[in-house]
Amino acid sequence: MEQPLQSCDPPPGPPLPALLAGRYRLERVLGVGGMGVVYRARDLLHEQFGEPRSQVALKVLGEHLAPSQDAHLLLYSEFSLTRYLRHERVVRVFSFEVDTTGEVAFFTMELMSGMTLDQLLLNCPRGVPWQVLRPIALGLLDALGYIHRQGVLHGDVKPGNVMLGADGVRLFDFGLAQALGPPLSGLPALSPQRFTAWTPAYAAPELLEGAPLSASSEVYGAACLLYDLALGGRAAQGAGPRSRLAPPRQLPRRCWPALRVALSVDPQRRTITADELQAAMQCEHSVVGRWFADRAR
CATH class of the missing domain: 3.30.200.20 (Phosphorylase Kinase; domain 1)
Known part of the structure; x- marks a missing residue:
């Protein structure tokens, strides 16, 4: 890239x-x-x-x-x-x-041009403006929802694995990816015991405790990424579960309830998919925000 x-x-x-x-x-x-x-x-x-x-x-x-x-x-x-x-x-x-x-x-x-989102984080210490952040969020969650529907888990959703170019974002580096079923489940893969490579700032708490990778844990990683972009810089990384933090400055209020659900430390309360989070990021109506707010309680 x-x-x-x-x-x-x-x-x-x-x-x-x-x-x-x-x-x-x-x-x-x-x-x-x-x-x-x-x-x-x-x-x-x-x-x-x-x-x-x-x-x-x-x-x-x-x-x-x-x-x-x-x-x-x-x-x-x-x-x-x-x-x-x-x-x-x-x-x-x-x-x-x-x-x-x-x-x-x-x-x-393909040789992609642009910058990775970790570079964007460094360039935006006060947060990425919503008009820039919104298409990034929609593109990333579109890709994540698609691969989950194909029965694939990326394995390492983090800013360094998302490229931002003139035509939008691209998700790359599937070196830790896992296939959940046929026809790809027979491919060789790295086991967690052989190679542990979770990025702590974007790894769901259950992964760090030894639980297997899941679509829910990847939604958590994507939510952490979006939270950091909206907050600015890397202030949230290493600061504990983001679900305990205040709504970030660049995120519209109507989007916060859904993102808060995705940031739940308890996977049982993380009752949101990548597709649902994408819908919340593009929603213009407060009724959807209230629906996710009810689910977060």
């Missing part, structure tokens, strides 16, 4: 070949995460045929996972699961390939 205003240090470990699979010329590191490294690369084959947009994002596994015997399976699982999701607010993946010379598995995806 292209972030021209932010440079990343090279990842640790031996450097990759400059050319992968005789086709992809690595240009620079775009991001280093808990599981993988994403590079900006040129597709020389497409470039040879005159394709004006020959640049792609290319992902390989990180140094600590790459030596594992099933590393390529885990990377393919992320690729296959993401390919299954076809939505304008979800990153598009292209192909899974293996560089046989260097024995490096990787997959390619």
Whole structure:
């Protein structure tokens, strides 16, 4: 994912070949995460045929996972699961390939331009204005509702995994994603015992206590993200459950009851879906706000 205003240090470990699979010329590191490294690369084959947009994002596994015997399976699982999701607010993946010379598995995806929402948080210490925040909320919750209806859990909803560009937001990085049923449930995946990577500021309390990932816990993460954007900066992170905090300054009052339900510490009281939260974020009528307020009691 292209972030021209932010440079990343090279990842640790031996450097990759400059050319992968005789086709992809690595240009620079775009991001280093808990599981993988994403590079900006040129597709020389497409470039040879005159394709004006020959640049792609290319992902390989990180140094600590790459030596594992099933590393390529885990990377393919992320690729296959993401390919299954076809939505304008979800990153598009292209192909899974293996560089046989260097024995490096990787997959390619669209090169997005813009900034991640964690960068936006830093740029808006007094909160994101509602006219900017509203389309971000609707786009994110649209993507989250879609993947949940497909029987998929993202696994790591946080500002750093949402890109904001000229055409809206995109949800990306499905490295911790889980499929709840067929046809994707047979794909290999990382178990929580093997690799715990919850981002504490956006992890539902039950996850930190060992409960399995759920759609409800992802709604909590999205609600925390929206709360922080509306509040401004990162003032809420690490400050305890956001359900105990006051309504953020940039959020219309009619939206607060639904967001408060989504921020419930007790998952039994978090009786709201991503689709319902999206409806509340776009609602113009106070009757819906009162309905969610009743559910929060």
